[in-house]
Amino acid sequence: MMIRGHPVALPIICRAMKVIRHVSVAPTSARRLAPGTGIDAHRHDDHQIVFAGRGVVAVTTRAGSWTALATRAIWIPAGTVHSHQAHGEVELHLIGLPADTNPLGLDEPAVLRVSPLLRELILVCTREQTDDTPEQRRLRAVLCDQLRISAQQPLHVPTPTEPRLRALCDILHADPADNRTLAALGRQVGASDRTLSRLFKADLGMTFPQWRTQLRLSHALVLLAQNTPVTVVAHLCGWSSASAFIDVFRRAFGHTPGRATDVVQTDDRTGGVTPTSSAANTPPQAQGDVN
Secondary structure (H helix, E strand, O other): OEEOOEEOOOOOOOOOOOOOEEEOOOOOEEEEEOOOOEEEEEEEOOEEEEEEEEEEEEEEEOOEEEEEOOOEEEEEOOOOOEEEEEEEEEEEEEEEEOOOOOOOOOOOOEEEEOOHHHHHHHHHHHHOOOOOOHHHHHHHHHHHHHHHOOOEEOOEEEOOOOHHHHHHHHHHHHOOOOOOOHHHHHHHHOOOHHHHHHHHHHHHOOOHHHHHHHHHHHHHHHHHHOOOOHHHHHHHOOOOOHHHHHHHHHHHHOOOHHHHHHHHHOOOOOOOOOOOOOOOOOOHHHHHHOO
């Protein structure tokens, strides 16, 4: 779609996932996803870790969306209906964990900080898919230890259920640079700013400014994955200047947007997804059938 004269591919927000596949075992695998492709709505009986060694991946559920670049991973609890969306060339690494193995103690998705050690563990576990050996069990045990101490990141754009709030959020999803106040947006959706403020806290668990910042950061990651210049990203996402955007981005991710572009575009130093992987060889038109 076009935003302020620029072609932009925005994250898909799935509110009504009609066809839901059930895959009993969450796979452990590595594969490539072309820009704009993804994996359709499904659920597992296992937990799953989603990590993009390259590019940006978004995971969407009925509760909202979680977006992560290569310094973050996404935790998906067992039974959660979710879909995946690739932004930029994505090297996707998936790790399934049994339902009785929950090192995070979480029953909802979360974005996790990925340490250098955790990154290497994820890459090894997804590239060296062998039978259940003592070595594999030890690797999994260390991986779970690292997950347990991984810091959670507040990088979640929740989806509202209240109709007026949903209408307002749709407006801003369509144009994150819309800088109107809550009162002005409220006049368009038929609710006062006081009512909307209460609904944001009750329905989404955060304030309107917090939600809008999360939305803008999520869109910024998508645009950076598309090689959009930082100054253009700042404009399209509604920041008053590039420096203001860089400041918010650094506080959220610990580095600048320019560094994020390097992370998104750099192949895994160990060589990327192994070409012999059956998942890696899946053609784009069939990617919706693989987990």
